[in-house]
Amino acid sequence: MASLILHHYDFSPYSEKVRLAFGYKNLDWNSVQTPIQAPKPDLVPLTAGYRRAPVLQIGADVYCDTLLILREIERRHPEPTLYPGGQRGLVYALSMWWDRATFFPGAKLTTSIIGDQIPQEFLEERKALMNQDFSKSASLQELPLNQQRMHAAMAWLIDMLKDRPFILGSQPSAADLTAYHILWFAQKNGGADAEGLLPLAPLRDWMDHIAALGHGRRHEIPAQEALDVARNTAPEPPHIRANADPSGLMPGQSVAVRADDYARDPIRGRLVAADAEELIIQHDDGRVGTVYIHFPRAGYELLAEDGQP
Numbered sequence: 316m317a318s319l320i321l322h323h324y325d326f327s328p329y330s331e332k333v334r335l336a337f338g339y340k341n342l343d344w345n346s347v348q349t350p351i352q353a354p355k356p357d358l359v360p361l362t363a364g365y366r367r368a369p370v371l372q373i374g375a376d377v378y379c380d381t382l383l384i385l386r387e388i389e390r391r392h393p394e395p396t397l398y399p400g401g402q403r404g405l406v407y408a409l410s411m412w413w414d415r416a417t418f419f420p421g422a423k424l425t426t427s428i429i430g431d432q433i434p435q436e437f438l439e440e441r442k443a444l445m446n447q448d449f450s451k452s453a454s455l456q457e458l459p460l461n462q463q464r465m466h467a468a469m470a471w472l473i474d475m476l477k478d479r480p481f482i483l484g485s486q487p488s489a490a491d492l493t494a495y496h497i498l499w500f501a502q503k504n505g506g507a508d509a510e511g512l513l514p515l516a517p518l519r520d521w522m523d524h525i526a527a528l529g530h531g532r533r534h535e536i537p538a539q540e541a542l543d544v545a546r547n548t549a550p551e552p553p554h555i556r557a558n559a560d561p562s563g564l565m566p567g568q569s570v571a572v573r574a575d576d577y578a579r580d581p582i583r584g585r586l587v588a589a590d591a592e593e594l595i596i597q598h599d600d601g602r603v604g605t606v607y608i609h610f611p612r613a614g615y616e617l618l619a620e621d622g623q624p
């Protein structure tokens with residue numbers, strides 16, 4: 316079976332979500348450490364410019380965004396399931412709500428504690444990329460609002476967990492891994508100060524259970540090895556219907572894909588297949604040959620290259 320290669324960095328909360336999925340499913344995986352900021356010269360040949368972390372590579376297929384990465388891991392390694400009771404839609408919707416409601420508030424609540432340890436260069440890069448100022452002074456100014464945002468989302472999470480060990484019942488789901496990652500980030504980096512700002516006490520047992528899933532068996536490999544894997548492999552035939560794009564875009568068309576929230580630079584390629592939940596574009600690059608890049612539809616826009624939606 317083709318090996319799983321995760322392009323990520325340890326500090327990245329979104330990557331923690333995927334590392335925990337490997338742990339829950341007890342998988343072997345290869346780890347390529349990417350830089351925490353651009354340039355990412357050994358990542359972009361695989362992704363046509365997509366630079367957010369993490370990215371999952373399997374042979375010459377490249378999966379962007381954790382929503383789709385977890386879905387793909389499940390497709391290839393179904394047991395134990397990340398979608399108990401087959402509740403995929405519920406888990407995707409909860410995950411997307413949580414990430415959008417809490418990622419910036421949780422990250423900035425943390426930088427209100429540790430923002431003075433972050434290099435200026437990184438702060439400037441993130442400001443341009445995300446339109447967020449993670450300096451300690453700016454984060455402190457916004458702290459009351461971010462506390463309000465976090466407490467509102469966490470109150471719902473605490474309610475969901477009041478009579479059950481995990482969000483969907485007795486087994487963990489992708490929604491648990493999603494709700495965990497930004498809290499992990501805040502606690503790990505913000506320590507006792509973060510605990511004073513967030514209602515973590517009722518979530519402690521749940522967080523311990525998620526942490527105990529571990530990360531599976533991680534094998535560090537150099538970035539060049541991952542690029543060689545792509546170059547020596549052909550992309551897999553798509554497992555989704557080729558011409559099921561809801562807006563009528565057809566395979567073979569030149570298209571641009573862009574995130575609808577931040578880091579919105581267009582990713583260009585030729586459409587291979589698209590349905591309501593996933594799209595695949597082809598990208599050719601001297602260092603990796605032909606790769607297929609996969610995106611979820613939720614959170615991404617697909618445009619014909621002539622600019623028409």
Ligand SMILES: N[C@@H](CCC(=O)N[C@@H](CS)C(=O)NCC(=O)O)C(=O)O
Pocket residue numbers: 327328329330351352353366367368369379380381382614
């Ligand atoms: N919706 C994306 C968000 C990923 C994301 O924002 N990741 C952060 C790191 S945790 C990032 O890419 N920051 C910029 C970078 O790493 O270059 C996902 O679910 O994968």
